[in-house]
Amino acid sequence: MKRLTIKDIAKEFGVSISTVSKALNDSYEISVSTKEKIQKYAKENNYKPNFNALSLKNRKTKTIGIIIPSMLNYFFAQVFNGVEKVANKRGYKIISCISNESYKKEVETIEMLSNGSIDGFLLSLAEESVLKNDFSHFEDVMANGTPIVMFDRVAEAIQCDKVVTDDFKGAAKTVKYLVKSGSKNIAFISTISNLKVGKKRHQGYLKGLEKANLPINNNLIVNILDNDYKNYESILTPIFKANKIDAVIATDESSAIAAMKVAQKQGHKIPENFAVVSFSNGILARHSSPKMTSVSQHGEKMGATAAKLLIDRLEHKSKETIENQTIIIKTDLVERNSTKKSL
Amino acid sequence: MKRLTIKDIAKEFGVSISTVSKALNDSYEISVSTKEKIQKYAKENNYKPNFNALSLKNRKTKTIGIIIPSMLNYFFAQVFNGVEKVANKRGYKIISCISNESYKKEVETIEMLSNGSIDGFLLSLAEESVLKNDFSHFEDVMANGTPIVMFDRVAEAIQCDKVVTDDFKGAAKTVKYLVKSGSKNIAFISTISNLKVGKKRHQGYLKGLEKANLPINNNLIVNILDNDYKNYESILTPIFKANKIDAVIATDESSAIAAMKVAQKQGHKIPENFAVVSFSNGILARHSSPKMTSVSQHGEKMGATAAKLLIDRLEHKSKETIENQTIIIKTDLVERNSTKKSL
DNA sequence: TTGAAAGCGGTACCAC
């Protein structure tokens, strides 16, 4: 019932616990015969050093905490996957919490885990925290020596390692791509206009238009603030009716799908005379009709990179502080059938 | 830099560590004035009792381990959400691992966490473990006194708490529903025929036909073994061509969407003369065209129930063993536009 | 080659 401890083994062989400890760690101080029998016994009886005792002793837990805005968001699930792979490979466990975009939950989670439960944090800001622009909870933690790596939704004001998507270029390149395949009236639909990543995409869109010598038409820039996807179609319908539009760039899949449906209802043919591109390249893009051309943000790669950054920092032997770095993950356009194939 | 300990506080006030400990725990033994100043100081300096010290002392971690086959599966993400909510509310952390349907990974994870890292497990079997039918790794853990609660994909051979979907009834009821709205040639498409949940749905389907006095046509029972969703359409196309089909029940969303597309390509009108219902009620169902009628498995509820079961067991004071229980989550049909509305 | 003991950060029993 109870787990085997080093003490039990010591009693079994009538030796001291230090002997057992050393034997299990294959110390040169212990005779081969003693080591062998102790190791054999330990293995046979499935001995495992107690995690909490080790963590207490070593002052590190080989555990990282991850705070994610939502797990139902495919992109974040991909990031999580990437994190999990790297962490697992390097022997780290993951304690995961969902902030649900709540500032309060984010703060509470940070608090809860700042008691030696974890060695470092991986996190993407909750929307509410971004709006509040309050990041002091992170500073407290970092002052305690717990490193943080932020991904995707990062706080510029906080000095820490970061992994972000190249949202600006991703959007600009998309405009270029659409223009090349004949679009002239490109709408931009954003459901995340309050987030930095949303703003960057917006700016990239504007830059793309500028470079293509296309005019900016504010009527074609749609910021959806309602976050119930069910309303997207009714929000877009009048806009699509009132304006001449032949292409859409959406910041997320749900609104892109809504755009496709509205366009189709209004008689446009996708991709013949109407193109749709969405950010994030998730599961919806692959299953929509037609399948959607997407700006891939490489969620898994982002997660893997963030995890690597954090673990490297945790394990950095030399005392010299490593410079904080920001790694930018380039986006890629995944061409499917909601746009005309470029030649 | 370093975190504040009880010892630091004791030194600060020139008292013993036991006094500090008691003061912080608001013991009646300590004078009000001492308690006040110590508590105040602790709060101001952001003192937090060390997690590992507590866990070591108490022999419990207030942490549960969850092993999930995949986080990219919306259903499992929903389950995770439910788990997270309950765990959080009751003060538990979650260490999460993805098995990726791999037996090896499942075993390794169990091993890795069976060292006092967690108080109990929540898990859904990896497909490979089901195929191997090898569950001894669970027995080892449970013999060590670590409770396991299985959800969705459970092992009948293992005695533990379980939370499952009523797959049989869910499928049978769906047949009834389809028959009522006029379908006579109902196909059953499964991508999980090797899992118990898949078999149950299959049986439920057969039972539904029987009750409706409809013949069983084996040509209409399609087990897709290829798990690349990209091939689903080409697998279904010849089958749909060769058989008279007016409705489809699919075990998962991807194959349901493929079925919709194939049916539409072959000229069927959904829902007018062709109906589609899918299990799991995830994100695809809500975004397909038309939106898909689904058998909701209430993922969040399943996760919440499983977490509650585990935590209740962990915190059960009395020594008497609680009976293992299996909780069945009833399915619900969520009517959307891929079926004719029932009256 | 082996063992005693201190210490990691707490709690709790017992003595004063």
Add this chain to the structure above:
DNA sequence: GTGGTACCGCTTTCAA
């Protein structure tokens, strides 16, 4: 009302 100390399980230094 306060303090001493053993203990949780393990590592590591130092002594034997």
